[in-house]
Amino acid sequence: MLIIDMIILGVIGVSAFIGLFRGFFPELLSLLTWVVAIWSGWNFSGLIEPYLGGKLNSPFLELWVSRGVVFVAVLLIGGLAGQIVALAIRKTGLSGTDRSLGFLFGLVRGAVIFGAAILFAGSLNLQSEPWWQESKMIPYGTQIADWIRGVLPEEVVQYLPDEPQAQPQIDPAAGG
Numbered sequence: 231m232l233i234i235d236m237i238i239l240g241v242i243g244v245s246a247f248i249g250l251f252r253g254f255f256p257e258l259l260s261l262l263t264w265v266v267a268i269w270s271g272w273n274f275s276g277l278i279e280p281y282l283g284g285k286l287n288s289p290f291l292e293l294w295v296s297r298g299v300v301f302v303a304v305l306l307i308g309g310l311a312g313q314i315v316a317l318a319i320r321k322t323g324l325s326g327t328d329r330s331l332g333f334l335f336g337l338v339r340g341a342v343i344f345g346a347a348i349l350f351a352g353s354l355n356l357q358s359e360p361w362w363q364e365s366k367m368i369p370y371g372t373q374i375a376d377w378i379r380g381v382l383p384e385e386v387v388q389y390l391p392d393e394p395q396a397q398p399q400i401d402p403a404a405g406g
Contacts (some may be wrong), residue, residue: 231366238367242340249336253328256316257335263308271301345374353391 242310249257278296286292319328356362379387 232361232364234361235320235367236364238371242337242344245340245343246333246336249339250329252314252332253319254324254331254335255319256312256330257332257339259312259315261309261339263305263312267301267304267308269329270304271297274300302346304404341374342378344371345378349375349378349390365370369402 252260275293275296278299279292282292282296284292286295309320344367348368351357362368379390382390
């Protein structure tokens with residue numbers, strides 16, 4: 231097994247164990263908090279900008295500082311909500327089920343991170359590297375990257391690097 235395959239499995243494994251220890255609902259709430267924080271920072275920064283009062287001497291800088299303030303505020307509120315949810319789950323006795331589902335969530339998150347890394351690897355032209363071509367895991371990541379590309383809206387896909395060169399297809403009957 232190549233070191234890249236071990237790194238890939240390590241990332242997926244760490245993600246799965248983080249999910250196991252935190253649990254499904256706190257993990258899901260954390261993911262939703264990040265999405266809402268990014269969206270809110272982008273869309274509601276105009277509410278904070280006037281309070282900066284031109285003190286930063288740059289409209290560009292004021293925009294990004296106000297986005298950052300909204301982003302951090304939403305992350306803090308979401309983090310607090312996550313702690314409350316985790317405490318409530320521990321009190322209900324659903325902790326074992328929540329942790330098992332958290333493990334599965336972590337596996338999926340790790341696989342999506344892996345697929346996203348493969349997706350962006352297209353801009354680095356790593357496909358011609360020997361370790362890329364010899365990897366047992368990268369063909370799986372290529373399939374995940376293709377799935378990610380398929381579920382994203384076209385206005386996002388247009389900014390992604392070109393699809394990586396084709397990898398050998400995975401034949402489950404042949405064991406990989």
